[in-house]
Amino acid sequence: MTAETLLLFVLAAVAVVVAVRWLAGRTGLPAAAILPVIGITYALLPGPNVVLEPEIVLTFVLPPLLYSAALDSSLLAIRRNVRIVVSLSVILVLITALVIGFGFHHLVAGATLAAGIAVGAAVAPPDPVAALAVGRKVGLPPRLVTIIQGEGLLNDATALTILSFASAAVIGGEFSPTAAAVRFVVAAVGGAAAGAAVAYVVRLLRPLNRDPMSANAVSLATPFAAYLLGEHLHVSGVLAVVVAGLVVGHHAPRAASGASRLQTNAVWRLVDFLLEGFVFLLIGQQLPEVIRGLRQYQTSTVVIAVAVSVGAVLLIRPVWLLLTQSLPRSLHSRLGTGQHSDKLTGREVTALSWAGTRGVISLAAVFTLPRVTPDRDLLLFCTLVVVLVTLVGQGLTFAPLVRRLGLRADEVDEARLRNEARSASVRAALDRLDDLDRERREEPAARDLEEDASEAEAIQTMRGLLGQRLARYQGRIDLLQNAESLEMPVSPRYEAALRIRRAAMDAQREELLRWRDAGTLPDEGLRVLERELDHEERLLPDRRP
Structure with a gap:
């Protein structure tokens, strides 16, 4: 693909992402579910296509997305719900990987246990982008938002660590559970320590955070620094990014100036918008390449493999949530899940069960399997089907389900x-x-x-x-x-005050433009005065008391 073709593709992708955002705002459909369908449609048309490069996704796409999500999370809220977050992001990921692994080993002809665990690790971690986008729009209770957010931050580290063990077993043919457990603990503890160290360095740069430009530069560099440090130390770079984001976000109200926070938040919203849009388009475009590798398999083998993968992903999550929430209260207070040891309600369990949409991390993870991996093409296809089924199926139905359950903040x-x-x-x-x-x-x-x-x-x-x-x-x-x-x-007095204040600001802007157009006010002066009005308008609530 030439540079001109790549530039044209990027411009077209931006146009599609913007159009889909507008469509999602008008229809209420989640953009994360619409974009993969558009990507599939484009991939089936003749012409150049973009192939997913896992190293690029894991190095340049995953760190900023995770870091932004961590900045937007609450360290205190995740700590209050730490039991259920760990239950979903560590134990459930491990169980899902093992169940799919044994399912492949016993039901799929010729598949090994290590290969099954590899695909299980790839599809185990949910990507909460679609669920959270829909959940916030329909007013999902803050507790469920925190649980989904915390799970999404931590489960990638678990899954990628399990995948590295399984991939090594596929190639080497040997697998030691004890050695894998020790390496997992080392990777997790080391990743958390690396993230905390990067966050500490960022706090030392507090004088720079008073300047908006310097603060933005430091903020954009932080996730890549944390990831590279974790990978260099052979621990979890993903967990390093998450921990750094949580700690930096927790201390940001004291460490940064108001102007720096406003600009940094705006920059990260733009980064999220573009990266997530490109990622979901990229998911759909992998279909042709993945399908081409299935010619060597019998239809029954493909069907069984897909059924094992999709069935396990859809069934294990609600079963696990029901089991953990059905513990006696005495055990629940020690091993259970929930804020202040409160059990989840049946409606909350149902909503969390359907919030397990998978995303680009699953695809990027399975694409990292070496070319010599047995049944690699079948594993790729199973992962893509799981991603599409959950992303489109659950993504489109999550909002109606939440409304039907009556779950509202x-x-x-x-x-x-x-x-x-x-x-x-x-x-x-x-x-x-x-x-x-x-x-x-x-x-x-x-x-x-x-x-x-x-x-x-x-x-x-x-x-x-x-x-x-x-x-x-x-x-x-x-x-x-x-x-x-x-x-x-609704307060008529409050609404009237908002309308009058906005009308006054509009009149001020129009008068400033007349001065500029008449040559009385230079453009530099106009920008200064407009910025004053913009900050004043930003203080107005978004139609909320």
Whole structure:
């Protein structure tokens, strides 16, 4: 493929990703389910195609996606749900790989146990992108979002480690469970330590994080540094990226300036949007190459292999969730899963069971198997089918399922909590103003009269503004506390204030443009004033109390 052809393909892919995002916004369908179908359609047409290179995906695509997801996660929330997160991201991945491995060994003609475990490890880790995109749109409760997010962050490290053992067994013909367990622990502990070390170095660079450009450069480099350090030390580079992202994200509110956080968040949203779009298109385009390698197999062999792979993926997850949640409460408090030892409800188990969409990590992982791997083409096909079945099938039906189950976040309670936190922060600011005013009165000789008067006036003005804000927040809290349902109450006064404020900003922008067009205001000045209005508009809530 020439450079011009590659550039044309990238531009076309960007156009498709943007169009699908628009379509998903209009129809409610998840983009992660639409894009693979478009990729398959394109792959079946004559013309150049893009073949998945696993090393590129694992080195250049996986680290930034995992790091961004970790930054957007809550370290404290994952810690509160650590039992179920570990249960799904470690134990369930291992069980899925073993079940598929034994299924291949006993049911698929000519397949070895190591080859079965290899494909099992590849398809075991869910990719939560599609499930989370749909879940947030339909208002999935925060606890389930945290569990799905935490599972997606940690399961890739488990799966890739198991796959490396299975791949070595396929080539070498020997497999030691004890040695594999020791290597797994070393890879996990070492990966976590490598990620923590990178996060510590990032914290040492705190002075640079005050500058938005430097902060963005450091943030974009961090996932690759963590991954390379982990791989260089022969531990889990994936886990290193996740741990680095969780720690950096936890300390970001103290370590970075407001301008740096705004710009860094915007950059990572763009990176996620483009990478995820390209990845899901790439998944569909692997179909022709994978199908070409199936000519050597009998139809019955292919059908049995696919049935074992898809069946295990769809059945083991709900069975495991039901088993772990059916433990007696005494055992559940020690071995069970859930925040504060609370069991998941039946509806929550059902939703989590259907949130196991697989993605590009599964394909990239299985493509890393050496060419000499027995039944490699069959393993590739089984993995692709699992990805498409879960991504398209579960991705398209997850939203209707969540709505049917009646699982919704308590928006009223969340809004009330936000406004109580806002009120607390305003009260803290008022207390600080009182301290400043007291210091001003106690040290009159340390400043001249003009400076003292100016500071007193500034304190009084700020106190008035904060008082108005506190009264507005308290009014919202009263409205939310009196709400009789989970539906967000509508305040005509609040909505009118938002409309008027937005209308005023629009008028300001139009007037600034008239000044620029008339030659009175230079473009540089226009950009400065527009940026002020943009930051002010960003403070407005998105139609939420």
